[in-house]
Amino acid sequence: MNVQTFPRRPPRVSWVRGRPVFFVTFCTYRRRSILASKNVHDSFVAFGLRAAQSHNIAVGRYVIMLDHVHLFVCGDLHFHLGKWIKALGKSISSGMRHDRIWQEGFFDHILRSDESMAQKWEYVRDNPVRAGFVRIWTEWPFQGEIVLIDRACL
Numbered sequence: 001m002n003v004q005t006f007p008r009r010p011p012r013v014s015w016v017r018g019r020p021v022f023f024v025t026f027c028t029y030r031r032r033s034i035l036a037s038k039n040v041h042d043s044f045v046a047f048g049l050r051a052a053q054s055h056n057i058a059v060g061r062y063v064i065m066l067d068h069v070h071l072f073v074c075g076d077l078h079f080h081l082g083k084w085i086k087a088l089g090k091s092i093s094s095g096m097r098h099d100r101i102w103q104e105g106f107f108d109h110i111l112r113s114d115e116s117m118a119q120k121w122e123y124v125r126d127n128p129v130r131a132g133f134v135r136i137w138t139e140w141p142f143q144g145e146i147v148l149i150d151r152a153c154l
Helices: 038-055 081-093 114-125
Strands: 019-028 057-064 068-074 108-109 144-145
Touching: 019 081, 019 114, 038 057, 057 114, 068 114, 081 114, 108 114
Parallel strands: none
Antiparallel strands: 019 068, 019 108, 057 068, 057 144
8 A cells, every 4th residue: 555645734826827826824832822912003005115125015904813813915927925925924023032932834825816805804704703802804903905916016
């Protein structure tokens, strides 16, 4: 019997044409509830603005929950998602007093159509409502949009 082995995580797509839009989720180590704060939100927005102004990377809509972050992002042809997520995590966790902040790895999905983006956004924006933190998604203070991705990437 021939047994096939698999890596711990699925391999990343090694080639992508154009400027794809990624839907990304990354979590805190052991799902610690340490992210939903003004300091983390301000650091996230500042990083996103610098990415747009200095590196042609568009951070679109996002939601920062207590223990994870959802976001849409796209970059130029030289954009390396893994390195960028690592830099983002380092930036928004600076000043936190924990030995380990982030869970290893992250989830990413290349969006293939406007419908896919709309469906993902509806799910993501309602996270705080489903968790019982707010009545309607617009009340959650740790969400927003830095760059309108429809125009920046497509």
